[in-house]
Amino acid sequence: MAFETKLDCRHYLGDRPCRFHCRGACEHYEPMGFRVLVIKTAAIGDVVRTTGILPAIHRQWTPAHVTWISEPGGARILQNHPLIDQLLTFEAAGILTATQQHFDLVLSLDKEPGPAALCNRVPGGEKRGIGLSPWGTVTPLNKECEPYFQLGLDDDLKFHDNTKSYPQLIHEAVGLPYAGQPYRLYCDERTEAAIHAMFEPWRQPGKVVVGVNTGSGRVFANKTFSPEKWVTVCERLLDLGHTVVLLGGSDEINDNQWIGDRLGGRAHLAGNGHGEQEFVAIVSQCDAIVTGDTLALHVAVARDVPLVALFGPTCEQEIDLYDLGEKIISTHECVPCYHRVCEKDPNCMDVISVDQVVEAVGRVLTIQPKRAVAR
Structure with missing residues (x-):
């Protein structure tokens, strides 16, 4: 009997049997669906509050498969989150793994050259948030991100004029509707x-x-x-x-x-x-x-x-x-x-x-x- 492998199944692990212990095609096959990469590496408190976008992602695209790349501390605190399918660390192995995948959407939310460069490099369809310019400087990739980006350049705007919370700002920056839901963390x-x-x-x-x-x-x-x-x-x-x-x-x-x-x-x-x-x-x-x-x-x-x-x-x-x-x-x-x-x-x-x-x-x-x- 030929061994059939569904590489796009969300249950497939590769190095060990899936939880259904199937040898090949089976009734539990579940395609990953719309693949999203979230690039939010630091600081760890910002990583936590950025998880507020996850419910909006899953409402917008059903089914969705979410990969999140973060600094090691951020990856550890996000363990057990039911709305994240794959956690990668912003280190050599994680960066290489991300750049060898294709994503339907990349959401990049760090105003730092390294993560912004990763956003540029990752094969993907649409990219929203922060990317890297040819001059090595960070830049907004989509029109919706421009107000969020501008806050970091204008103290008056950030300190006195802005009335929006960070969760609302980042939802708007990547073109997702904000429903006012709090962010969540989970422990084993x-x-x-x-x-x-x-x-x-x-x-x-x-x-x-x-x-x-x-x-x-x-x-x-x-x-x-x-x-x-x-x-x-x-x-x-x-x-x-x-x-x-x-x-x-x-x-x-x-x-x-x-x-x-x-x-x-x-x-x-x-x-x-x-x-x-x-x-x-x-x-x-x-x-x-x-x-x-x-x-x-x-x-x-x-x-x-x-x-x-x-x-x-x-x-x-x-x-x-x-x-x-x-x-x-x-x-x-x-x-x-x-x-x-x-x-x-x-x-x-x-x-x-x-x-x-x-x-x-x-x-x-x-x-x-x-x-x-x-x-």
Whole structure:
């Protein structure tokens, strides 16, 4: 009997049997359909909020097969997403794999030469978003992308005139209808169970768990409080009877340990060496979180966790919390600025008071969304 292989079947794996364990043609054959490549490599928070375009892709083209290429951290956090069929990393092997495929549509959303060059290089039908010019500079590929592209070139437009959120902007940039749906992240059951077990000893009857995310990345100055101010915030939350868990990444190891020491062991440290999927599960275990404009904010939105979001140097209007919480926006005269270095004293985060944060936490704890995770 001849061995027949359907290379365009979405179940075909090549290196091992498919889940139906078929030897060739079978009733489970399912063509990939309309093939879409999404190029969004960094930053990881932007990768997360860009997933909002996935439902629109699948509504527009049925069936659709979506390949997403991202930096390794972005690829890891997108694991288990049911609307992504193939994840590639923006490294040599992933780039080579992408350039040897044909796509019906390429959506390129990074304003960086490398990803833009990949968009140019990939064989495909229509290309929307950001490409690379003959001079090595990034350029919009379609008319709908021009307003989004212009925001990066005009501070007045970005800081003061624009009223659209990032999800709306990128939908419009690639010509997709925006239905106002939030973005989503998914964890595997094993990871969720492990993090649930980690939190279990910290839970007490009648107490809520407030995650305090102290970090903000290295790019922009003053996206978070000083460690001293976080100590005061945590003390107030603890005095109200809340359970406080300190969140952060590898950059916050020393700060979180210092904050924990000043709190005399009353706050719990979630640890700073977790992978991206573990961090998603950690945020999901909190009843609410307090965070600056950073990854934890987008994870909370993607997992339906109530939150208080602090804004200083970045544009709050580009962030949609989808009725999950409150924004506290600095009233400092120079915000937003997107400066990488700031020597102002007081700075934009200094003028946000501890009272504002604590009172906002009390209000958002009354939000009872349909949680994306059972705890």
